Amino acid sequence: MIELDGSTGEGGGQILRTSLALSMCTGQPFTIERIRAKRTKPGLMRQHLTCVQAAVEVCGARVQGAELSSQTLVFEPGPVRAGDYSFNVGTAGSCTLVLQTVLPALMLADSSSRVALAGGTHNPMAPPFHFLDRSFAPLLRRLGVGIELELRRHGFYPAGGGEMSALIHPSGRLVAFDVMERGATREAYAECLAAALPRAVGQRELEALGRELGWSGDQLRTPALRQNEGPGNVLMATLACEQVSEVITVFGERGVSAERVADDLAREVRAFESGAGALGPHLADQWMLPLALALWQSGGMARFTCDELTDHSTTNMGVVERFLPVKFDAQRTGTVWKVTVAAPQAWS
Incomplete structure (x- = not known):
């Protein structure tokens, strides 16, 4: 039984989700205490409980503590179906x-x-x-x-x-590979989702973003939405590069001007464009688990680069290493992080 402390590292729901995923993959049971201890409302909230229930359905697991606000969970997986x-x-x-x-x-x-x-x-x-x-x-x-x-x-x-x-x-069989460079940008465009809001909100956001980034025409898009969707406001930028694509998102909020939303997104786009790492911070975080699974199956090592290594990422590394015989090594050179993931035979 693998014992985990949900208050370690970033102390949020990702420790639980990664543990559920890898427990199902490897067949190893685990117990986790102090779930989401560093959040304002600790314990299992609705979406976390749904994750547990989904895992139970997929593998027929036996669980204890699967209820709202619970801060302790015991999970014993069965075969994946x-x-x-x-x-x-x-x-x-x-x-x-x-x-x-x-x-x-x-x-x-x-x-x-x-x-x-x-x-x-x-x-x-x-x-x-x-x-x-x-x-x-x-x-x-x-x-x-x-x-x-x-x-x-x-x-x-x-x-x-x-x-x-x-x-x-x-x-x-999964086959691991390196992602060391993003390559040249092949396409860059923005989309504004403004559901159940005045049309002018989306127009102002796109116009302001276009001025900030020098984008125009088909680079500024307004996808069609259903009439009964929303309310909601999302401004997204997609940068499709040769090796990877990055999607950067800023959410509009009540009391925040359209120009402020556009300025926030433009700042993040410029930060990504000025970086040299292949993966953005969120993609780097989420790429670790499937990459580690591929190395668990096929052996060897694989690498990727990123401009930022978040608390989510470092916490995820530790959880993955509890379930899989892989090791992570993260080294920073200038502004770029190089992350190496190695299976046992490649440790030396």
Whole structure:
């Protein structure tokens, strides 16, 4: 039984999600105490409980402590079962995080699976759907995983109500690879999602962003939304490079001007463009687990670079090392971090 302290490192929900994912993949049971101890409301909230329930359904696990506000959980996994699944967070809590909890196990299963999810698709505290679709999923495909994502309905905080699905085709064996450079930028564009808000809000955000970055024409887009979606406001920039794509998102809030939203996004875009690391901070964080699984299967080592190593990332490294026989090494040269992940035979 692996024993984990949920208050270590960044002390949030990622310790739980990574543990659930790797417990399903490896068959190792775990117990975790002080879940989300560093959050304002510690313990399991609705989206975290949905992650636990989803994991139970996928592998038939036995659990103790799976209830709202619980700060202790015992999870004993059974065999992973491919199939058709449907999970509903029931709030604006992130359904993308629920998907990322069960995805590693299903991409190692013996046949294809379909997962339907309902809840928040665009949440300030979680990867938006477009990030998974454009940044994360392409890297998984290079590992050998077949994955198709579909956004059926946007779900914004605080109303939620979003719908998305994932079709997952496992590969026989994952193959790790290096991501050391992002390559030249092939396309850069912005999109404004302004649901159930005055049309002028989105127009002002895009116009201000265009002035800041020198973007115009087809680089400034307003996707069609359903009439009954929202309210919600998301300004996104996509930078499609030769090796990776980065999706940067800023959320509009009541009392925050359109120009301020655009200025915040422009600042993050310029920071990414001026960096030399291949992966943005969020993609670097989320890439660690599937990369480690590939090395667990196939051996060897793999590397990637990033401009920032967050608390989420360093915490994730520690949890992955508890479940898998891999080691992480992170070295900083100037402004760039080089992260190496190695299986046992490559440690020397």
